[in-house]
Amino acid sequence: MASKMINLTIDNNKVQVPEGTTVLKAAKSIGVNVPNLCFHEDLSIYGACRLCVVEIEKHPRLEPSCATLAEEGMVVKTNSTRVRKARRMIVELLLANHPEDCLTCDRNQICELRKIAHDLGIRKLRFEKGRKYDYALDESSPSIVRDPNKCIQCGRCIRVCSEVQAVGAIDFVDRGGRTQVLTFLNKGLDNVECTNCGQCILVCPTGALREKTAVDDVWAAIDDPKKFVVVQTAPAVRAAIGEDFGMPAGSLVTGKMTSSLRRLGFDKIFDTQFAADLTIMEEGHELIGRVTNKGVLPMITSCSPGWIKYVEHFFPECLAHISSCKSPQQMFGAVAKTYYADKIGIKPEDMYVVSIMPCTAKKFEAERPEMNDSGVIDVDAVLTTREAARMIQEAGIDFTNMPDEDFDKPLGISTGAATIFGASGGVMEAALRTAYEVITSKTLEKVEFEQVRGMDGLKTATVDVDGLELKVAVANGLANAKVLLEQIAKGESPYHFIEIMACPGGCLGGGGQPIPTNLEIRKKRAAALYREDEGMPIRKSHENPAITAIYEEFLEKPLGEKSHHLLHTSYTKRERY
Amino acid sequence: MKVILKNIEKEGYDGSIASYISEGGYEALKIALKKTPEDILSELKKSKLVGRGGAAFPTGMKWEFARNSKETPKYVVCNADEGEPGTFKDRLILENDPHMLIEAMAIAGFTVGASQGFIYIRGEYFKAYDVLTAAIEDAVKNNCLGNNILGSDFSFNISLYRGAGAYVCGEETALLDSLEGKKGQSRVKPPFPTFVGYQNKPTVLNNVETLSNVPQIILNGGDWYSKIGSADCPGTKLYCLSGDVKKPGVYELPTGITLKELIDTYGGGVDGKLKAVLPGGVSSSFLAADQLDVKMDYPSLQKAGSMLGSAAVMVVNDTHCMVDLAKRCTEFFDYESCGKCTPCREGTKRAREIFINMSQAAGEATDIALLKELQDVMYDTSRCGLGQAAMNAAGSAMDKFPSEFEKHITKKNCELGICPMEKV
Numbered sequence A: 001m002a003s004k005m006i007n008l009t010i011d012n013n014k015v016q017v018p019e020g021t022t023v024l025k026a027a028k029s030i031g032v033n034v035p036n037l038c039f040h041e042d043l044s045i046y047g048a049c050r051l052c053v054v055e056i057e058k059h060p061r062l063e064p065s066c067a068t069l070a071e072e073g074m075v076v077k078t079n080s081t082r083v084r085k086a087r088r089m090i091v092e093l094l095l096a097n098h099p100e101d102c103l104t105c106d107r108n109q110i111c112e113l114r115k116i117a118h119d120l121g122i123r124k125l126r127f128e129k130g131r132k133y134d135y136a137l138d139e140s141s142p143s144i145v146r147d148p149n150k151c152i153q154c155g156r157c158i159r160v161c162s163e164v165q166a167v168g169a170i171d172f173v174d175r176g177g178r179t180q181v182l183t184f185l186n187k188g189l190d191n192v193e194c195t196n197c198g199q200c201i202l203v204c205p206t207g208a209l210r211e212k213t214a215v216d217d218v219w220a221a222i223d224d225p226k227k228f229v230v231v232q233t234a235p236a237v238r239a240a241i242g243e244d245f246g247m248p249a250g251s252l253v254t255g256k257m258t259s260s261l262r263r264l265g266f267d268k269i270f271d272t273q274f275a276a277d278l279t280i281m282e283e284g285h286e287l288i289g290r291v292t293n294k295g296v297l298p299m300i301t302s303c304s305p306g307w308i309k310y311v312e313h314f315f316p317e318c319l320a321h322i323s324s325c326k327s328p329q330q331m332f333g334a335v336a337k338t339y340y341a342d343k344i345g346i347k348p349e350d351m352y353v354v355s356i357m358p359c360t361a362k363k364f365e366a367e368r369p370e371m372n373d374s375g376v377i378d379v380d381a382v383l384t385t386r387e388a389a390r391m392i393q394e395a396g397i398d399f400t401n402m403p404d405e406d407f408d409k410p411l412g413i414s415t416g417a418a419t420i421f422g423a424s425g426g427v428m429e430a431a432l433r434t435a436y437e438v439i440t441s442k443t444l445e446k447v448e449f450e451q452v453r454g455m456d457g458l459k460t461a462t463v464d465v466d467g468l469e470l471k472v473a474v475a476n477g478l479a480n481a482k483v484l485l486e487q488i489a490k491g492e493s494p495y496h497f498i499e500i501m502a503c504p505g506g507c508l509g510g511g512g513q514p515i516p517t518n519l520e521i522r523k524k525r526a527a528a529l530y531r532e533d534e535g536m537p538i539r540k541s542h543e544n545p546a547i548t549a550i551y552e553e554f555l556e557k558p559l560g561e562k563s564h565h566l567l568h569t570s571y572t573k574r575e576r577y
Numbered sequence B: 001m002k003v004i005l006k007n008i009e010k011e012g013y014d015g016s017i018a019s020y021i022s023e024g025g026y027e028a029l030k031i032a033l034k035k036t037p038e039d040i041l042s043e044l045k046k047s048k049l050v051g052r053g054g055a056a057f058p059t060g061m062k063w064e065f066a067r068n069s070k071e072t073p074k075y076v077v078c079n080a081d082e083g084e085p086g087t088f089k090d091r092l093i094l095e096n097d098p099h100m101l102i103e104a105m106a107i108a109g110f111t112v113g114a115s116q117g118f119i120y121i122r123g124e125y126f127k128a129y130d131v132l133t134a135a136i137e138d139a140v141k142n143n144c145l146g147n148n149i150l151g152s153d154f155s156f157n158i159s160l161y162r163g164a165g166a167y168v169c170g171e172e173t174a175l176l177d178s179l180e181g182k183k184g185q186s187r188v189k190p191p192f193p194t195f196v197g198y199q200n201k202p203t204v205l206n207n208v209e210t211l212s213n214v215p216q217i218i219l220n221g222g223d224w225y226s227k228i229g230s231a232d233c234p235g236t237k238l239y240c241l242s243g244d245v246k247k248p249g250v251y252e253l254p255t256g257i258t259l260k261e262l263i264d265t266y267g268g269g270v271d272g273k274l275k276a277v278l279p280g281g282v283s284s285s286f287l288a289a290d291q292l293d294v295k296m297d298y299p300s301l302q303k304a305g306s307m308l309g310s311a312a313v314m315v316v317n318d319t320h321c322m323v324d325l326a327k328r329c330t331e332f333f334d335y336e337s338c339g340k341c342t343p344c345r346e347g348t349k350r351a352r353e354i355f356i357n358m359s360q361a362a363g364e365a366t367d368i369a370l371l372k373e374l375q376d377v378m379y380d381t382s383r384c385g386l387g388q389a390a391m392n393a394a395g396s397a398m399d400k401f402p403s404e405f406e407k408h409i410t411k412k413n414c415e416l417g418i419c420p421m422e423k424v
């Protein structure tokens, strides 16, 4: 049934919107973007920054358009003298607290506050004599830095952390002008349940949240003649990094990314997708083993380090369900510093492995104490997509006009199955492509498993593997994962295999991706990845010739002794606060 | 004419259930239980009673909204947070005639269809808390609360909840959040509590004094009540007179009384020479000494550019510096702002700083215009009443006593010698 339509007038235009539409959205439908800061389309309505106020006839005061529903006959003005005066004052008040740091600020080009201040024509600060904040930075986390001095208390980070991620690591503390966003007892992000997912960074309108940067470490390694520096790039990076160079969302820039990285001076440009194919071999066999030997089911994927830290804090009783496979990033590091180092005759300690990831949690993961199976730390430095783009910018490389180049061999060889790891449902689909063929020894006619694709937070499917009804589920966003975990904890999970990604939409929506990241953009990045998969000559992990080679030359067999040592790991129960 | 203090002002009255009943207490509840909720609503509407907590919303209409809300269960909440400085009227009732409130809440429960009530009581009111605890117990023992009240099939219970000392928790939606165990911050309105209140269920939320009128309205009828005091805002009102008056205290008087009568006839006159009056606490605007003929009811004070609020009438004599008072009022709001919305969180902070600067000889010529603009925007955009009203007192001080501000800013002079006029 079509919903009831509401007629109203906005800025002298007649507007018709479905009942339940906010004035903010109604204005947008006629091309008016009412400025706002605490509003975010993925989050609940908060109505606190007051920047989106509009004048509504017969209302005594201005009303926040984000929190006001359109009503029949309403007459709205979004751009009256009264509204402009209020908006400017509100921005001036926010700036009165704010460090005048734009020149050196991480957010400089993409800061919502800076843009609004510019657009509203704020050219003078009338509260300049006022006190600014003087808070210490929270640098406890290996992934995320919080600068409370740039915080405008919009609460977006708090809402994404509790509503989308079901973590609740941060909240408002104290009141009035003393209000701060803090972790429990101000322990710091590293000492609470924070999963390092970085979703808070993506939604923050200012530079109050950013990744802990590794750019200078990487420059130093590149410049160090004694280091052989290899770089790996995660699947989701190639579908997003172009955005940081002004290209439209959904631009697939694998070749430009490869050539740009080569110009930066990396010795070898490799692909995390190689390790993704390796993950499928190991994880696929682990699943087959658990199903045939009545092991612990459902088995859950382990490639998302934000998800891993979440389960360690919140559902430690479910750790036996997690695949023992390391994430592709860590498999790559361990293999690069053993198999490949040996092949080219250099010592693991002389090799420096850099990863470029859509993810902030991968920084934390690389520092986990168990991640040094090559004898030294397996992955030396992790850059987010944004940091990699910044290095390319710093080096003055004209990214958009770079030629397409290929990855280096052998650790740059991969399949379409590995590409789709970057999208929610992709690991599941890749695993099904391989598991089906390994179990049945038949060729899969149709490699696409559409039921597990798409942006829904929870997806389920039943797959017929030659008579075996394999029940699978896919969750992205930790609040969705929680639903599946609660089923498991109660012993009521009907599934054999579950894929979980901490970030909405999967890695393509990761906390290290270009800003903004939103539903529309996530969809476009996913489409790019599926496009890439379709165009790949090989689309099943077990058909990757480099994978066949590594098993023949080095690992012997999936789940073999070397695999066990290099490619698998264990988990730690963590506290709740 | 006493409606609320009629028992309290009687010699020997001790507020126990026995003395309450001997004064005709719980008769109204008995009568109400035999009526239909619609009859009660109609009496209440006839009485023209409006809320005494500050917003002056018609009580009958509020109860009717809650009654007509489809969701269940429903709740009755009494706002006994009384946080407005200079207000101490609810405390008088809570400590000395608790059963009047209990009876009123039971009637409210019966009318709207609620079986659970809460009293949200200011944290510092220790005695009132103890008195109410005992009174609720006695009411249950006497079947005036609990199951099948007074032999009817209506059941109603009351729980006490202590506030944690934040002024903003007196704002109804912040109060509800606090009652639910959350940080006390206002909610987005609409929806109003009568539709989405405690635990998101329909909730009638009333001030102590508002509720205390109800038993007498049931006993004597709405028409009787509507003939007391001002015609368009009838009834009696508890005025909390404080500041520079000879006899400060709580006075129950018909709403039509003028400010002059209140101060002179009941308060024993001004102590010293009158300068200004805040008729409704720090959230209201100053009246000047030539405005004493204003009637002390909601519409009249609004017309005079101020408000009655909770009727904390603060009298100011000519020994006070208006810059100092403006500074102190904004200090209060800066401290009490919940911090959720930008104009109030940041605005109170900056207003306070500017007044401090003025008092320390660092005021600037542009300050007044900036503060006036800030006042407009805070009124126009703040999320709840705290921020909307936070600049009323300071703004009206600037309007009514411009030369005092002017002298502080340009001459760097506080003639009364109250402001330090140097950096401290």
Ligand SMILES: Cc1cc2nc3c(=O)[nH]c(=O)nc-3n(C[C@H](O)[C@H](O)[C@H](O)COP(=O)(O)O)c2cc1C
Pocket: B050, B051, B052, B053, B054, B055, B056, B057, B079, B080, B081, B082, B083, B084, B167, B168, B169, B170, B171, B172, B173, B205, B206, B207, B208, B210, B211, B384, B385, B386
């Ligand atoms: C900042 C602020 C503080 C308030 N404090 C109180 C209070 O202490 N007691 C009270 O009854 N109402 C207070 N109110 C008014 C309540 O929000 C609400 O209007 C009132 O309790 C409703 O009851 P009534 O209709 O019986 O007046 C306050 C309002 C604001 C904005």
Ligand code: SF4
Pocket: A098, A099, A100, A101, A102, A103, A105, A106, A107, A108, A109, A111, A112, A113, A114, A150, A206, A207, A208
């Ligand atoms: S957060 Fe934005 S406004 Fe603040 S310093 Fe950074 S760029 Fe400038």
Ligand code: SF4
Pocket: A144, A157, A160, A161, A165, A167, A168, A169, A170, A189, A193, A194, A195, A196, A197, A198, A199, A200, A201
């Ligand atoms: S990184 Fe993720 S878990 Fe940590 S505070 Fe941010 S949103 Fe919450």
Ligand code: SF4
Pocket: A150, A151, A152, A153, A154, A155, A156, A157, A158, A181, A200, A203, A204, A205, A206, A208, A209
């Ligand atoms: S850290 Fe960023 S997202 Fe969080 S409240 Fe502050 S400004 Fe908003």
Ligand code: SF4
Pocket: B168, B185, B186, B336, B337, B338, B339, B340, B341, B342, B344, B345, B382, B383, B384, B385, B386, B387, B388
């Ligand atoms: S007006 Fe003040 S007290 Fe009210 S919500 Fe805003 S910050 Fe909080």
